[in-house]
Every structure is written in C-alpha cells, then in structure tokens.
Amino acid sequence: MFKTLDIFEPSKKIFSNKSLLDNGDEDLSFVNKISKFLVSIIKENKKLANYEEMVVSKENNIFNTKVFTRMPLKDFLIFLHKYNKLEDCIWVTSIIYLERFCEKASVVLTEFNVHKLLFVSLVLSLKLFEDINYNNAYYSNIIGINNKEMNYLEYLFLTTLDFKLNVSKSEYNKYKKYIDNFTNKLN
Numbered sequence: 001m002f003k004t005l006d007i008f009e010p011s012k013k014i015f016s017n018k019s020l021l022d023n024g025d026e027d028l029s030f031v032n033k034i035s036k037f038l039v040s041i042i043k044e045n046k047k048l049a050n051y052e053e054m055v056v057s058k059e060n061n062i063f064n065t066k067v068f069t070r071m072p073l074k075d076f077l078i079f080l081h082k083y084n085k086l087e088d089c090i091w092v093t094s095i096i097y098l099e100r101f102c103e104k105a106s107v108v109l110t111e112f113n114v115h116k117l118l119f120v121s122l123v124l125s126l127k128l129f130e131d132i133n134y135n136n137a138y139y140s141n142i143i144g145i146n147n148k149e150m151n152y153l154e155y156l157f158l159t160t161l162d163f164k165l166n167v168s169k170s171e172y173n174k175y176k177k178y179i180d181n182f183t184n185k186l187n
Contacts, residue, residue: 030088031081033183034095035074038114040182045108054108062156063113076115080122083142090129092176094121096167097157105160119143120153128165 045051055064071079080086098121102109109117119139127133140150158165 028078028081030091031077031086032074033179034091035077036183037095037179038109038118039073041109042111042114045110048108051108051110055110055112057108059105059107063107063116063153064110065112065116071115073111073114077118080119080142084122084126086122086126087129088176089172090122090125092172092179093125093128093167094118095179096171096175097121097124097161097165101157101160105156115143116145116153120150120157123150123154124157124165 136150137147140147
C-alpha cells in the first residue's frame with residue numbers, strides 16, 4: 001500500500017494472546033466509542049487530496065508502522081483496556097493529548113500511526129492520573145516495541161507539548177461530551 005520507513009521495527013510477537021480480547025462481562029462501551037471516533041477521523045483524513053504524501057511525511061513517519069495495522073484498531077483498544085483496566089478519564093485525556101500533539105507537530109492521524117500515537121498518549125495519561133506507574137520498559141513490552149523507541153516517542157510527545165499535560169475540567173468535559181455525542185450520532 002504505502003511505503004513507510006520505520007525507524008525501529010516492532011516485535012512480531014505482539015498480540016499473540018487472543019484471550020485478552022475476550023469481552024467477558026466487562027463494559028467496553030467507552031472503548032467502542034473511542035474506536036469509532038478515531039476510525040472516523042482516519043476515514044476523513046483519507047479524503048484529503050495529499051493524504052498519501054502526508055502518510056510518508058517526516059512528521060508522520062516516526063510513528064508509522066506496518067505491524068500494528070495487522071490488528072484492527074478496536075481490538076488494539078480492547079487489548080490495551082484489558083491489559084491496563086483503563087478508566088474513561090484516561091481515554092479522554094489521551095485523546096486530548098493526541099489532538100494537541102497532532103496539531104502542534106503537523107501530524108495527520110492515519111491507520112499507520114494511530115496505534116503508536118494513541119499508545120504514547122495513553123501512557124502519558126496513565127502517568128498523570130495513576131498513583132502507581134511503571135517504567136517505559138514495562139509499557140514498551142505491552143505492545144512489543146523496544147524501550148529505546150518508547151523513550152524517544154514519549155520524549156518527542158512531551159517536548160512537542162512543551163511538557164504541558166494539565167487538562168482543565170471544562171476541557172475534559174467538552175471532549176467527553178463530544179465523544180459521547182459523536183458516537184451516539186453514528187448509532
């Protein structure tokens with residue numbers, strides 16, 4: 001499809017445990033909303049006249065990977081949710097970080113970069129909200145990238161955001177409401 005130039009090659013073993021995707025009794029309604037929201041953004045971006053050039057641009061290429069595209073975005077989100085028991089506030093804050101980063105870095109969300117971008121924003125959100133945090137070696141193992149890449153991607157994210165991770169209550173509520181309303185319109 002598109003020619004991507006990965007800086008690092010993620011592990012091929014990722015997501016081999018399909019049992020982590022079993023829904024069980026857990027409520028995944030907000031995870032489904034996030035999935036629909038991100039997929040719709042990517043679909044809209046694909047309509048851009050210069051989409052193919054943006055996919056391989058220097059700004060996007062750092063986050064591009066072919067490995068993650070083998071797993072549908074919804075399954076990736078379910079995997080992350082099951083592995084980390086992510087609360088809605090983590091998801092919403094990560095979407096805020098993701099939008100801030102894409103805007104400041106001139107990155108366009110694509111099917112090739114959404115997995116890594118979202119994962120880094122989730123890790124930053126977890127580190128902000130959770131009392132107990134793990135190091136990046138732990139987080140990088142979750143999705144099968146090496147620790148050096150995880151550190152670099154986190155550093156890139158933080159410096160692009162000028163280390164400003166605070167989210168006001170009104171901004172949070174605005175995004176949460178938008179995601180809820182957006183996905184309710186799709187149903």
